[in-house]
Structures are given as structure tokens and as C-alpha cells.
Amino acid sequence: MTSRMVAGAVLGAALFFVGAALADDAPKLAELSPSGADVCFGRVYDAAHLKVHPHQKVARIFFYHGHDPVSRPNEEPSSMSDAAYNGFLTTTVRGAKKPEWAAGWCNKEDLSDKASGIRCGMECDRTLASLKVDDKGRLILSNVQPDVYLDAGAEEDLGKAKYDEQALGREDDNFRLDPMPADTCKAEFSRIDPVDPALGAPLRERLKPDQPFCYGRDYDDAHLKSHPDQMTQSIRVFRGPIELASFAAGGDAANWPDGADIAISVTTRQKEAKVTQTYSCQGEADQWRCSASSKMSDFACDISQKEVFLKRGASGTMLLANPNNALAIVDLCSKMAGGKTTSDDKVYRLNPMPQSACTP
Structure with missing residues (x-):
């Protein structure tokens, strides 16, 4: 059984999930979306960049702020919709055919300080990423943890060799992403394995x-x-x-x-x-x-x-x-x-x- 945070892991499937919560009322952060619309940031790294950054596994990365772009049927209580995720990260590592993804709640670290940074938290008091927009409108995405797609305690459970194989690389903790159309992020998230309609309702x-x-x-x-x-x-x-x-x-x-x-x-x-x-x-x-x-x-x-x-x-x-x-x-x-x-x-x-x- 893999330790990746995807719901089907215990059943031998490829996804374990950090949550596809309902997000009809997902709050927007003005720094990321002055107009209040869903926003997308992304970057696809070329071979030249990856060659000089051998410890960077991520070849494609996209961050979406707004309504849930994945919308997978889930088993969590409907009352959980009040705590909807509003930040969604997807990355594809070198050689992978499909991306992995994670979601969290993004808010100002200090609501009383306009200059405060933005932290996106996950389940179990974990961090998805820290966010900041530079003077050119690019998203600086930092503090990405190597085990962002893995279960808590995965390093101990998997052992060092297996953990290093599944975790992100040493240079996968700081990214500068360009603003992109929201549809670009939606298309990237659609590359994740689609839900089998034969499964029916949760x-x-x-x-x-x-x-x-x-x-x-x-x-x-x-x-x-x-x-x-x-x-x-x-x-x-x-x-x-x-x-x-x-x-x-x-x-x-x-x-x-x-x-x-x-x-x-x-x-x-x-x-x-x-x-x-x-x-x-x-x-x-x-x-x-x-x-x-x-x-x-x-x-x-x-x-x-x-x-x-x-x-x-x-x-x-x-x-x-x-x-x-x-x-x-x-x-x-x-x-x-x-x-x-x-x-x-x-x-x-x-x-x-x-x-x-x-x-x-």
C-alpha cells in the first residue's frame, strides 16, 4: 500500500486525497484576485532549466485560487462545505504522465496586518504553501513541503529510500508562477484520472x-x-x-x-x-x-x-x-x-x- 495522500490508496487505487470539499462560497484573497474572480498561476519548466536544477523534480506546476476545479464526489459530511478549500496545487514531476494535486485553506497569516503573508493550510495542521505576489503580478509560492502529497509520518512508514523516491525534491520548495487564464488551470486539473461514472453516488x-x-x-x-x-x-x-x-x-x-x-x-x-x-x-x-x-x-x-x-x-x-x-x-x-x-x-x-x- 502506497503512502500517498489519495483516498484510494487503501483500496489500491491511485488517488488519496486531501479533500474535494464543496467550494461554492470559497473566500477570495484580494492580493491574489483583486476582482474576486477565480485565478490561475502556473509554470512549465524547459529542459534547460531542469538541467541546471538537478534536484528539482517538478516539471509543471499550477496554483488555482477559487472554486474547486476538481469537484470529485466525496464522503465527507455536507456540513463540511462551510470550510471549503480555496487553494489548489497541482504538479507533474519529471517523467510522470499525470499530475498529483492537493488542496487547502488560504488566509492571511495575520488578519490585522495588510502586509502579512498568506499561508495555505491542510488537514492535520500541515502546510500546503506560503504565497506572495511580486510587483510584476507573479505568484511566489514557497514553503512547499516535500511530503505534501504523502501521509503524515510517511518518512517513518516508508523508510528513507522509498520516501525520497515519492517525495518532492530538494529544489521543489520555491516557485515563481506566471498569471494564466483560469481555464489553463482547469485543463491541467482535468489531466488527473477522471472519476468513473459507473461508481455512481457516494x-x-x-x-x-x-x-x-x-x-x-x-x-x-x-x-x-x-x-x-x-x-x-x-x-x-x-x-x-x-x-x-x-x-x-x-x-x-x-x-x-x-x-x-x-x-x-x-x-x-x-x-x-x-x-x-x-x-x-x-x-x-x-x-x-x-x-x-x-x-x-x-x-x-x-x-x-x-x-x-x-x-x-x-x-x-x-x-x-x-x-x-x-x-x-x-x-x-x-x-x-x-x-x-x-x-x-x-x-x-x-x-x-x-x-x-x-x-x-
Whole structure:
């Protein structure tokens, strides 16, 4: 599993995301956009420049201030629109076919000081970039972090060699970008992998706070024979009366799916008895991040760091990712549950089922 900040990373996709929040009311900064219109700055470096800057990986860079130019369906609560991103960065490194991108909130560092610089912040109190417009109207974009597209803590997780390969270069922290038409930035962002229309609406729209659901799969002998390292024989992901009552008592429909409980039942080849575990979810980028909960049973360890991820699949299916042994196919407090999932139980493609198929 790559450590890049793209939502599909845990599901083997190419994007992990720092957020495609709704931005209909994204605030504008007069220094960047005196007229209040969306603005674009960019630069494409020629071979001569790159030759004399061997530690600069970035060959193309664009910064867009205004409404979201990416507009990818996301799983974050609709109430998050009040905190819309207004700064969007995209870069393409040497030899890459497509750009990467990140988004953040751009504001004056000191609102009381007109001469104050502009900082664009990201999730987890990280910095996207610092901004300044020079006397020729060019955007000076500095303080770009080498791990801007990576997860927090990626250097420790990946190791130095892999981190250096995926991070930006030593000379990728300071850029002078020229003003360009807004459509130029939109065209650059459109080079990012388009959303597959077969995926349909986000899970937060498909699944309702006050309605049950049931997804699952029963693996036949042919499948299990071709996947000898898969432990799971049957799996169900559902919300039933208990989960609905829990959300009705303490949840907020305006922040759906944050705080939603789900249950996951599994049977394995080794044990015919079904084991059910509860998880508490929150919307994050284009997935639900669901942490194991001890609401329904006692554990000898803290299981809150055990996480699975739900993501919409094509044609009404659901994808479940289990990158770090967070399903009850193993004892969640055992040594076997430590570290990454090594069995063939990492990703499941689940089909909608009648609610009766998920009866505990």
C-alpha cells in the first residue's frame, strides 16, 4: 500500500486525497484576485532549466485560487462545505504522465496586518504553501513541503529510500508562477484520472442515516481454491436495529456519515462460527474510515487503532479494505493482528443483499 495522500490508496487505487470539499462560497484573497474572480498561476519548466536544477523534480506546476476545479464526489459530511478549500496545487514531476494535486485553506497569516503573508493550510495542521505576489503580478509560492502529497509520518512508514523516491525534491520548495487564464488551470486539473461514472453516488448518499443496509459475499469452493491464502469464507457489512438506534440516540444527520456504527460479520475456513465486530465510521475524502469499537464486547487491548475502509464500487457494489488486520478473522488483540494484512484478505468487493442476509 502506497503512502500517498489519495483516498484510494487503501483500496489500491491511485488517488488519496486531501479533500474535494464543496467550494461554492470559497473566500477570495484580494492580493491574489483583486476582482474576486477565480485565478490561475502556473509554470512549465524547459529542459534547460531542469538541467541546471538537478534536484528539482517538478516539471509543471499550477496554483488555482477559487472554486474547486476538481469537484470529485466525496464522503465527507455536507456540513463540511462551510470550510471549503480555496487553494489548489497541482504538479507533474519529471517523467510522470499525470499530475498529483492537493488542496487547502488560504488566509492571511495575520488578519490585522495588510502586509502579512498568506499561508495555505491542510488537514492535520500541515502546510500546503506560503504565497506572495511580486510587483510584476507573479505568484511566489514557497514553503512547499516535500511530503505534501504523502501521509503524515510517511518518512517513518516508508523508510528513507522509498520516501525520497515519492517525495518532492530538494529544489521543489520555491516557485515563481506566471498569471494564466483560469481555464489553463482547469485543463491541467482535468489531466488527473477522471472519476468513473459507473461508481455512481457516494456511499453517504446511497446509504441513509435512518435506514438499514446489508452488503456481503459468500465465497464458493472455486474461488477459495484459487485463493489459498484467503481466510474469509463469508462476510457481511451492515447496519441493523442496534446500529440505527445508536445513531438515532447520539448521531447528527447533518454530519452523516460521521459517527455511524456499522457491523461486520465474518466466518472463516478455520471456524464455522460467525464473529461480529462493530466499527465507528467517519467520512474522509472518497471513503469511510471505520475504527473498531468495544461497544458490544470487552477486549484485553485498545482496538480503536484497528481500521477498515469502505468505498463505493461500480454498479452498486461496495469495496471493503482491510490493510492492517482489523477484521475479526483474527483475534484483534493477538500478535497475528499486528502489522499489515499478509493473507489474501485485504480487499473485498461486496454486493447488496437483502437485510435478512445480515441477521445476526
